[in-house]
């Protein structure tokens with residue numbers, strides 16, 4: 529029975545039953561994840577930041593990261609919510625073009641790849657992710673033209689969700705602004721909120737869970753930003769109670785939370801500022817000051833800077849060349865395979881033919897990655913620039 533904020537309920541205690549007046553259930557309704565995050569963010573905002581509160585703030589950040597992870601999971605499970613975006617990867621690497629509306633992303637894609645993505649003088653011309661392929665120095669690089677993004681993209685504003693999904697899967701992100709709109713910090717923030725870490729390496733932390741003994745933290749470098757106690761506290765907030773933790777860099781709370789959340793991606797980036805044909809007095813310095821990082825001035829209208837941009841994309845992605853040699857024959861030194869740095873023998877096999885991984889027996893390698901010339905190696909062996917490789921397969 530309901531009486532406004534109260535309800536009368538029959539409670540059983542063993543064989544005895546009695547009536548009780550309790551607050552209505554509504555009162556107990558759990559705050560949504562979004563509400564919980566908001567409350568925690570407010571708490572951070574209202575807490576003075578100093579040495580004494582750093583530990584407490586670290587714990588709150590850990591809680592927020594955990595809630596966000598839950599939220600992402602719910603979205604994936606929920607399905608529904610709009611079209612699913614899946615861009616088929618092609619070529620040797622993928623670059624995502626991220627920028628505000630109308631800065632010239634589609635114009636740039638068209639120049640780099642010869643595609644025909646629609647260009648127009650109004651905002652939000654491009655409404656879905658459009659791929660093209662740029663060929664440069666023997667590499668085929670897939671470039672993704674995307675809808676412009678705005679503040680709030682990480683939470684799904686505009687076409688934010690599709691853009692973020694495509695950006696997360698990219699090997700490099702090209703942030704594009706123009707001489708009127710170059711506050712790319714807003715875009716970097718959106719990518720950050722979506723778990724994308726630009727130009728950073730994954731944290732150098734190692735955790736092995738144990739059955740007892742609590743959390744033992746060891747560090748191989750002096751820690752200046754967090755104490756070992758704080759590290760253990762945050763790890764506990766993630767539900768780990770017994771573990772050996774080795775920290776190999778001077779981490780802060782954000783880095784640790786990134787590591788524990790586990791769904792972060794680490795992607796290199798470049799910045800280009802377009803429409804430099806319309807430059808005005810002092811703009812170069814102003815852009816540099818506001819951006820706080822290097823950028824390439826370009827113009828899709830006059831093609832200024834575009835060939836340099838191609839070189840920079842190629843270098844930022846980091847490619848290696850692998851020369852194939854038939855067993856007992858001569859290496860093909862004319863046409864190397866171009867692969868992303870960090871590629872393994874398996875990547876080469878996949879590149880050559882889809883059956884190659886199944887038919888693989890072993891491989892022989894000469895060059896920088898070989899312990900000695902002609903070393904016999906397996907699929908997981910990581911190759912280096914200018915290696916010569918022979919792959920030996922089973923007979924079909």
Ligand SMILES: Nc1nc2c(ncn2[C@@H]2O[C@H](COP(=O)(O)OP(=O)(O)OP(=O)(O)O)[C@@H](O)[C@H]2O)c(=O)[nH]1
Nearest residue numbers: 629630631632633634635648652653654676828829
């Ligand atoms: N002056 C000048 N105009 C340019 C340049 N690059 C692109 N534009 C113009 O800027 C407008 C927008 O170009 P788009 O390539 O459609 O821009 P976008 O970033 O793809 O825009 P959305 O898809 O709406 O996000 C068009 O009118 C282009 O002709 C440039 O280098 N200089």
Ligand SMILES: [Mg+2]
Nearest residue numbers: 633634653654
């Ligand atoms: Mg466009």
